[in-house]
Amino acid sequence: MTRLRYLPNVVTLILDSEKCTGCGVCTEVCPHGVLVIESQKARIADRDACMECGACALNCITEAISVRSGVGCATAVLNGMLRGSEPTCDCSADATCCE
Numbered sequence: 001m002t003r004l005r006y007l008p009n010v011v012t013l014i015l016d017s018e019k020c021t022g023c024g025v026c027t028e029v030c031p032h033g034v035l036v037i038e039s040q041k042a043r044i045a046d047r048d049a050c051m052e053c054g055a056c057a058l059n060c061i062t063e064a065i066s067v068r069s070g071v072g073c074a075t076a077v078l079n080g081m082l083r084g085s086e087p088t089c090d091c092s093a094d095a096t097c098c099e
């Protein structure tokens with residue numbers, strides 16, 4: 001099944017490059033590959049794939065990322081409706097954002 005995407009151009013994700021140290025933690029925790037490291041800085045590579053789970057902001061020790069987490073749960077609801085299952089945003093099996 002094709003991965004569903006959130007509504008275009010509404011994601012609240014903000015990255016402050018000045019604060020970023022390029023540690024890469026945000027790219028490791030993001031379940032949807034939204035962020036990449038380029039030239040030792042994080043960059044938002046696929047904004048509309050962001051489900052606003054908040055994992056990147058939560059794990060960024062320099063507070064370079066902010067996102068209004070929870071908004072993207074609309075996708076989880078839609079996934080649940082389409083699959084006839086509990087809501088899920090296709091985050092990793094260990095994530096708890098859809099609980």
Ligand code: SF4
Nearest residue numbers: 020021023024026060
């Ligand atoms: S976790 Fe924060 S400091 Fe580290 S690469 Fe991502 S934005 Fe930059």
Ligand code: SF4
Nearest residue numbers: 030050051053054056
């Ligand atoms: S909020 Fe979640 S989906 Fe969006 S960039 Fe951060 S970790 Fe990735």
